[in-house]
Amino acid sequence: MKKETLFIAFTTQKGGVGKSAMTTITASILHYRMGYNVAVFDCDYPQWSIVKMRDRDTKTVIESERFKLLAYEQFTSINKKAYPVISCKPDEVIQKAEVFLKETPIDFDFVFFDLPGTINSAGVINSISRMHYIFSPIIADRLVLESTLAFMNVLNGVLVKGGDTGIKGIHLFWNMVDGREKSELYAHYDHIIKELDLSLMKTYLPDSKRFRKEMSAQMENRQISRSTLFPIDRRLSKFARIEEFITEFLQIVQH
Structure with missing residues (x-):
């Protein structure tokens, strides 16, 4: 009998605040470093940014001897393939996810959903209502905060x-x-969030340009930050407080 798979979405009403980045970074750490089985459904139609990132990551590995070696070492170490990244429109994603889980022999711990940043997209509210946990990044910008x-x-x-x-x-x-x-x-904003009876995580993530860079063939000797094929570099994740975030995340979802 398969265990319950948690449906988790990083979602917000505004773009550019780290929704897709945090989906990718969290999924990669859990899958490649911590032993969980993860799948990602990219339903941020029509951008499909995570699907496109996987394509770029795959091309980078093919073109770089360094990343070919890292991919081989990672596979032989954890004996796991890359987690699946599946493109899907938001109005059909729940049905497709349920079929996917039913047909796969793998017991998935988490399925992450990268949802559109607007409720005007068809099926978004229904998809959100089927999540087990929702995580929403916020930044200290008045318009972003009011909307979120x-x-x-x-x-x-x-x-x-x-x-x-x-x-x-x-x-x-x-x-x-x-x-x-x-x-x-x-x-001030923490007080408003509390008054609204919303939960705010203790961990905050600092602003960092290094944190935003994707893997590329030109970064032969640089730290990996965002990638769908590798976890973020441990030194960078510690600097960016990602380790603290993942610990708190797992405490919240009780894993």
Whole structure:
């Protein structure tokens, strides 16, 4: 009998705040480094940014002797293939995910969904309502925060508290935090989040240009940050507080 697979989405109402990046980084650490079985459904139609990243990553491995060796060493070490990245429109993703899980012999621990950044896309609300956990990156930008908090407040009030959903938790987390900004700014927003009865993760992720770079054939001696084929470099993940984030993430989803 297969174990329960958790459906998890990193979602937000605004683009450019790290939704797809955090999906990729989290999935890669869990699958390649921590022994979990992971699948990713990219339903951010028509961008399909994670699917396109997988294509670029695959091309990079083919063109680079360094990455060919790393891929071979990783495969022989963990004896696992790369996690699947499947493109799908948001109105059909739940059905496709359920068929995928039923037909595969692998017991998947997590399926991550990269959903569109707008509820106007067909099927988005229904797909969100079928998640077990939702994680939403927020940044200290007034327009981004107002949009995200309003959306999450509706989800929390209508779906979670209404009981007509499988959602077990909605969790916000600060991303791209600029250390030069006054702490009072974040304290103010933290208070508003608390008043809205929304959950805020303790871990915040600092702003870093290194954190945003994808794997490429030109970075032969540089640290890997974002990739669908390798986990983020341990030194970089420690600097970017990703290790703390993953620990808190697993505590929340009870794994």
